[in-house]
Amino acid sequence: MPSIKQFQVTFDCAEPERVARFWCEVLGYVVPPPPEGxxxxxxxxxxxxxEDRGSWFACSDPSGVGPRLYFQRVPEGKVVKNRVHLDVRVGxxxxxEERLAVxxxxxxxxxxxxxxxVRLLPADDENESCIGMQDIEGNEFCID
Structure with missing residues (x-):
């Protein structure tokens, strides 16, 4: 069986383009060209x-290394903790102290x-420090 080489991460949200543009700024991603035609x-x-206008938006890593991020409008708001989150690797x-400063x-x-x-998770015997955060619609992510 062949291994999967690519994947995308999908976010449920209220305002797909707004959230996608936020993540473009966070990750240095870009908005792809509009559909052909x-x-x-x-x-x-x-x-x-x-009713379909603004129902989705996407962004991608300009280097082609990172996964495509896809944002789709859903009618319900976020009510519980994410089961999956992104770790933004800056440290x-x-x-x-050098890590904490970054x-x-x-x-x-x-x-x-x-x-x-949200909070600083300080280093312990097994893990370095990271900071828990939420994006503009409350989706959890970490800076680590």
Whole structure:
């Protein structure tokens, strides 16, 4: 059986384009070109039925290494903790105060974009420090 080489991560949300653009800023991702036959995303959205407009949006890693992120509109709001979350790896290889300084700087950048800091999870005998956060619609993620 062949192994899977690519995957995408899908987010349920209320405002797909808004959340996708937030994650573009977080990860350095880009909005892909509009579907074939459309000069702009606005042209594409205008061609859709009113109830389908704004129902999804996506972003991708410009280097092609990271997974595509897909955001789909759902009618219900978020009510419980995510079962899966993203870890944004900014402190890889760093320890102690140097790691905390990098995590705090990234946290401040993301809070300015609309993220919410939840808590610092300090280093212990097994794990380095990380910061739990929420995106602009409350989806949990960590900076580690």
């Amino acid at each position: 459309f000069a702009t995303w606005d042209d594409y959205e205008s061609s859709r039925s009113p 890889t290889g760093l320890v102690g 995590l705090e700087a990234e946290c401040a950048r993301l809070v300015a974009l609309g993220a919410v800091r």
